[in-house]
Amino acid sequence: MNPNFTATCKQFLTTLPDKLARAFDTTATWVTQLSWWKFFLFAMLVLAAGAITQETLFTSSNKVNVSGHGxxxxxxxxxxxxxxxxxxxxxxxxxxxxxxxxxxxxxxxxxxxxxxxxxPPEVSQQVQGVIADAVDDAATRKAETWRETSSDWFMNFVLLLVLGLFGTKALMGGKKRAEAQAVIANAAAEREAMQRQVSEARMQMMQAQVEPHFLFNTLASVEHLIETDPPRAARMQHSLIQYLRAVLPQIRDSAPVTNLGREADMVSAYLELLKMRMEERLIVDCRIAEGLRSAAFPPMMLQSLVENAIKHGLEGKPEGGSLRISAEVAHNRLRVSVADTGLGFGAVASDGTGLGLQNIRERLALMHGNNAQLIIMPNPSGGVIATIEVPYTLAR
Structure with missing residues (x-):
């Protein structure tokens, strides 16, 4: 026997179970995806095709008239x-x-x-004719019996095929639908995870833009005091070192959400530095209830509002003014406001960085979509009131 043929047969027999399993799984998946009315239509078409094939292949068109005489x-x-x-x-x-x-x-x-x-010759001829007719009749009956048996087997096979498909759809339909839904759910979860990772990366990038902005402003203040009042600059430098030791772990934290208490403490430390430079020109009033310190709040946003109020409102005003920080919960929404009594809108030209308010709006949109907003309005006492509104939740 040819070795190549033997190896081919062995390989075919080895892979046959896997091929049959894949074929069954493919057929079951296709059947379960059909709606019931489509399945019944398909079943009727299969039965009709089986009946036509049975009529064509297994029905004899030649009727033999067998008789012992004639x-x-x-x-x-x-x-x-x-x-x-x-x-x-x-x-x-x-x-x-x-x-x-x-x-x-x-x-x-x-x-x-x-x-x-x-x-006698006449009798011999008649006997021979009868025997020939009997042989022909037996052969014809045997052929008809074979056709009837084959026809029954064929139709039984068609019926068993339809019943098997019906059982597959009835018994495995729920399983296949559950598997399909699981695949869809996994794909949706993967897409959401990727979108969340992209959003977090963008927020971290924008947060990284805020941190140098804050540090550069503080170092610029120290540099200015070194020229005008070295003893005060030394004290401010010492306070800056203490401040950085307290806040650098939080600045390095890449979490997209922190709590309002940590943000308020960092802003208070920052304002202490500014009060060393502005002295009596800066009055700070922080009104954040103890129960709201555990509320979730985006990092560095309160810092950006305070910096914006100092730089564009109070720093350019000769007599200075007050800065009030407050927080409240209304209709399950947290509202954190920074109100200053500074120069108001457009009094001080921007230095072109454009990071503060636009950065806050973009980060809020990434985190909460339309469920968060930044509201800027004039302060009746002069200056500006900036409010960040986010859904009220507790920080993890």
Missing amino acids: PSAKPVSGRSKLVNNGESRITIDSTGIHIHDNKPDSASAPDNDDVHIKL
């Missing part, structure tokens, strides 16, 4: 062998019926009759 009987001329069952051979001719024994010792003389029944 024109089918043929005359005999000479000897005609009719039956040979291995042990005996029967022939009928005009002289009668000849029965021969098919034994080895009689092989040398095949023409010698073992049994000879003499009949």
